[in-house]
Amino acid sequence: MKNIFKTTPDNCKTVILLYLFFLLSSAQQSYAQRITRQYNNVSFSEALKDINARQHKYTINFVYDELEDFKVTKSIRNQNVPNAIMQLIGFYPIRMTQVENNIMVECTHKTTYRYKGRIVDERGNAAEYATIALLSPIDSAIVGHGVSNENGYFVIPCNSRKVLARISYIGYKTVCRIYNNTEMGIIKLHPQTMIVKGVVVKGDRPQYKMLPGGMEVAIEHTLLSKMANTFEVLNLLPRVSVNGQSISIFGKGAPIVYINNKRV
CATH class of the missing domain: 3.55.50.30 (Phage tail protein beta-alpha-beta fold)
Known part of the structure; x- marks a missing residue:
């Protein structure tokens, strides 16, 4: 049987060049x-x-x-x-x-209203990862929940025309206000300062980092590191709710918990 393709130095160069062109094109498309x-x-x-x-x-x-x-x-x-x-x-x-x-x-929330606003600290800087809970003024039931983004902005779908908004942020005083307008405007926070025997104690907010599928929170050297146990720490994180030893993520349900890469 005769060879259909006869190998020559020139043919080899052509094949190599075509192969390299294919790799380069694939890399460019991938990039x-x-x-x-x-x-x-x-x-x-x-x-x-x-x-x-x-x-x-x-x-x-x-x-x-x-x-x-x-x-x-x-x-x-x-x-x-x-x-x-x-x-x-x-x-x-x-x-x-x-x-x-x-x-x-x-x-995921098809609602009649959307409450919108922006949260800033005492200097006017964006308060990222502040937690906003919308409660019913009648019975304090949670009717909406959200977290501010990098610009301090938040949007919370809600079916209630009048709400009690509770804004919490580590190291700052919790704000509670009644709103009957979905445009909540700019909400300014004030530091939580405690004076103990002449010593002024101020809280620093923890460092949050978004990761694929979750969030990383550095609690060392923050108020979170002073909490008595893990449940108290989790209860202060955005969109996390703790009732006794029951943990739930708003809109997601019960999480799977790992400690040192071991499921508990």
Whole structure:
């Protein structure tokens, strides 16, 4: 049987060059799918449109008006499209569903009203990861829950026309106010200061870091490190509720807990 392809030095060079071109093209396409962007107080819908325009692998589906109220301030560095979207979601009540290369993004709380505002500290700086609970003025039942983003902004879907808002932030006084307007405006916090025998004690807020699928909290050298036990620490974290020894994540249910990589 004769060889259909006869190997020569020139043919070898051609094959090698074609192979290298294929590898280079694949690497460029793969790199093109990585997202590096800085979003400053833009609507979630605009951010999704921007990500969708910067890649060709995924088709991002969403309803523009449904996500327009949610503002995002986020720095994304060399992330694939699903991870970039998850970083934008943060603690918002937004769900991402992926089926192969199709991505669906939607708000999980279909409500009549959306309470919106911005939380700042005593210097006017954004208070990131402040916890906002909306309570019924009648019986104090929780009717909505949210967490402020990097710009201090928050959006909380809610069906109640009048709410009691409780804003808490480590190291600052808890704020409780009645609202019958969904535009809550700028809420300024004041430091929690305690004087003990002439000694002034001030609390520092813990350092939060968003990770894929969760959040990392550094409690060393913060007020959280002074808590009596783990349950008290968890009860002060955003969207975490503790009742006795029962732990729940708002909108997610009971979590699976690992200590030193061991499930407990």
